[in-house]
Amino acid sequence: MSSQSFLVKYVIKAYFEVEGVVERPDVIGAVFGQTEGLFGSELDLRELHKTGRVGRIEIELKSEKDRTKGKIIIPTSLDRVSTAIIAASIESIERIGPCKAHVWLEKIEDVREAKRKAIIERAKEILHQWNLEKQPETEEIFREVSEILRISRVQKYGPEKLTAGPDIDSAKEIIIVEGRADVINLLKIGIQNVIALEGVKIPETIIRLTKEKEATAFLDGDHGGDLILKELLQVANIKYVARAPKGKEVEDLNAREIKEALKNRISVEELLKRRKRKKIFVSKEIEEAIKELKGTREAILLDEKMNEISRLPVSELAEKLKEMDGVNTVVFDGVITQRLVDIASEKNIKYLIAVRISDVIKQSLNVKLLTFNNISN
Numbered sequence: 107m108s109s110q111s112f113l114v115k116y117v118i119k120a121y122f123e124v125e126g127v128v129e130r131p132d133v134i135g136a137v138f139g140q141t142e143g144l145f146g147s148e149l150d151l152r153e154l155h156k157t158g159r160v161g162r163i164e165i166e167l168k169s170e171k172d173r174t175k176g177k178i179i180i181p182t183s184l185d186r187v188s189t190a191i192i193a194a195s196i197e198s199i200e201r202i203g204p205c206k207a208h209v210w211l212e213k214i215e216d217v218r219e220a221k222r223k224a225i226i227e228r229a230k231e232i233l234h235q236w237n238l239e240k241q242p243e244t245e246e247i248f249r250e251v252s253e254i255l256r257i258s259r260v261q262k263y264g265p266e267k268l269t270a271g272p273d274i275d276s277a278k279e280i281i282i283v284e285g286r287a288d289v290i291n292l293l294k295i296g297i298q299n300v301i302a303l304e305g306v307k308i309p310e311t312i313i314r315l316t317k318e319k320e321a322t323a324f325l326d327g328d329h330g331g332d333l334i335l336k337e338l339l340q341v342a343n344i345k346y347v348a349r350a351p352k353g354k355e356v357e358d359l360n361a362r363e364i365k366e367a368l369k370n371r372i373s374v375e376e377l378l379k380r381r382k383r384k385k386i387f388v389s390k391e392i393e394e395a396i397k398e399l400k401g402t403r404e405a406i407l408l409d410e411k412m413n414e415i416s417r418l419p420v421s422e423l424a425e426k427l428k429e430m431d432g433v434n435t436v437v438f439d440g441v442i443t444q445r446l447v448d449i450a451s452e453k454n455i456k457y458l459i460a461v462r463i464s465d466v467i468k469q470s471l472n473v474k475l476l477t478f479n480n481i482s483n
Contacts, residue, residue, distance in 0.1 A: 113181060113183050113219055114161060114181040114182070114183060114217045114278070114474050115183050115184070115189075115216070116181075116184070116186070116214050116215065116216055116217060117176065117179060117180070117181050117184075117195045117214070117215040117217060118179070118180040118181075118189065118192060118199060118211070118213040118214055119179055119211075119213055119214070119215065120180075120184065120193070120196050120197065120209055120210060120211050120212055121175070121178075121179045121210055121212055122167075122172065122175070122177070122178060122179055122199070122202065122209040123174070123175050123177055123178070123205055123207065123208050124174040124175075124202050124203075124205045124206070124207045125172075125175065125205050125206045126171075126172060126174065126203070126205030127169045127172060127205075128167070128169075128174050128175070128202050128203040128205055128351050129167075129203075130165045130167065132180065132202050132203035133165045133167065133176065133202055133277065134163060134165060135202075135203075136199050136201065136202040136203070136207070137163060137178060137180075137196065137199065138151050138152050138155075139202070140198070140199045140201070141192075141196065141199070142421075142471035143403070143419075143420070144195050144198075144423040145191060145195070145263070145441075146420070146440045146441035146443070147441065147443050147445070148188075148441050148443070148464055149188060149191055149192065149195075150174055151192065151195075154168070154182075154184070154192075157191070158183070159183050159184055159261065160181070160183075160184070160192070161180075161181035161182070161183075162181070163178065163179070163180050163208075163217045164177075164178075164179040164180075165177070165178060165179075165469065166179070166231050174202075175207075175279050176416075177212075178209070178272065180192065180195060180196070181191070185283070185326070185328055185329070185330040187305075187306055187329070187333050187334070188329075188330065189214060190214070190306060191309055193211050193214055196209055196211070197209050197210055197211055197402070198315070198345065200362040201234075206428060209283075213371050214376070221364070232314075233343040243326060244401075247439070249369075250263070251284060259271060259272050259293055260286075260289065260290060260293065261274075262303060263311065264309065264310075265311065266304075266309045266310070266311055267301040267308075268291045268301055268302055268303070268304055268309060268311060268312070269285075269304060269334070269464065270301035270302065271289060271291060271292070271293055271297070271298035271299060271300045271301070272298050272299065273298040274299060274301055274315070275298040277298075277299035277317060277319065279299060279321070279322065280300070280315055280316075280319050280321050280322070280344040281297065281300045281301070281321075281322050281324050281348075281368070282300075282301060282302075282303060282312060282316075282321055282322065282323045282324065282338070282344075282468065283298060283300055283302050283303070283327060283356050284302065284303055284304075284326060284330075284331070284334060284355075284356065285302050285304055285357065286302055286304065288300075288302060288324075288356040288357045289301070289302050290357075291356060291357050291358075291359065291366065292324075292356075294361070295364060295365070297358060297364075300324075301315070303334065304384040306333070306334065306337065307337075308338060308341050308342055312338075312342060313341055313343075316343040317343050318343060320345050320346075321344050321345055321346070321369070321435065322341065322344075322345065322346040322347070322371055323335060323346070323347050323348070323349055323355060323409050324342050324348040324349075324350075324367065324368065324371075325339050325347075325348075325349055325350070325356070326349075326350050326354070326355040326356055327349050327350040327351050327352045327353055327354050327355075328352075328353060328354075328465075328467070329465055330356070330394070331350070332347060334462070335347060337378070337477060338466040343376060344374050345369040345373060346372065346374065346381070347371060347372055347373075347374060347377055348368050348370065348372055349367065350367060351355075351367075352365065358375045362411035363458050366378060367415070369481070375398060380470075381479070388459075388481055389412050391412035391413075391414075391474070392406060392408070392435065392437060392459065392481070393481065394477050395408070395414075395437040396437060396459070396481060399437060399438065399439040400439060400478070401439065401463075402439050403419060403420050403422050403438070403439050403440065403451070404417060404419055404420060404438065404439055405417070405418055405419070405423045405436060405437065405438030406436075406437045406438070407427075407431050407433045407436055407439070408434055408435040408436075408437070408445060409433065410432075410474045412434075413431060415430070415432065416430070417474075420439060420440040421440060423436070423440070423446070424445055424446060424449055427446070427450070427455070428449055428453070429451045429455060430453070432457050433449035433453060434455065434456050434457070435456060435457040435459065436450065436455060436458050437459045437460075438458065438459075438460050439460070439461060440460050440461060441459045441460060441461065441462050441463070441464055441465045442458050442462070442464060442467065442475055443448030443464050443467075444464065444467055444468060446458060447467060447473055447475070450473045451472055451473050454472070455473060457470070457473070457474050457475075457476065458474070458475050458476070458477075459471060459476045459477070459478070459481070460477060460478070461477065461478055462477055462478060463475055
């Protein structure tokens, strides 16, 4: 993957300390090896590196007095949720080479935010120079003042200092978005009753506001938006849900797309009804397998009569399926990837049932893909 085709969005920076002397290859090996298989291929560092979603991992280290200290730098083009998961998995490293190690996160740097700040500072310089060279026309003055007023409307709300518009307290309805850039984008078109979550964990301020006001969750059209919606529905009183078009983020939408998304919002009640209508009835054996497997990172293979053939770790699933015959259904605590679909198609496996289906899947005609949420109890 060339540097020109890799667009860095975030940079994970973590410190490490090792009780012994290690070298850079030892640290790289630990980063890839000890995070492998934790969250399936979609969040596997080795796979992400191969596909260009994670860039070249930089290691800085220094050894003295039988201890090694250093820094791990990982650039990613992933979304915020996936980047946070990668950062947390790096912190789970306990050994580097033969030695005991401790890894902790320094920060996750938003490259785009830093770039925006640099552009804004440069724009100020250009504008200042321009003003010296030419007296602004009335229209130019109006635009400059409007931009200053727009930015000034951004506020910090609640004890968590969440980014918000000025109408949160006075409005009967609020719109909840994911981040600061989303708030600013909605303010541009005059929507001022908007507030940002600014993280995966739902702030107490948001939970309180949804009890007092009618709340619409307006989220990105990606897997990160799915995860945040799931969390919101568990802890907050959300009435409506609006989504950016699939694969797009709210911060990138134009005025027409924002208004259309909000116009097409659906009630949580209707959302749950739709999900219920999608429920599929399956055999008792499959239901039992799902209950047993949740949280285990394991797979159960069933034959045509729903008898258990084998139980194995998800990390071994693809290779084992290539070797086995007579498998009718695979139930596993993981993610259905294109590789598994291709193997299932070759081996005439009828069903793949897992926690989630990868966002990019070429559907096979002879393999039915289901998630645990599709299954009716």
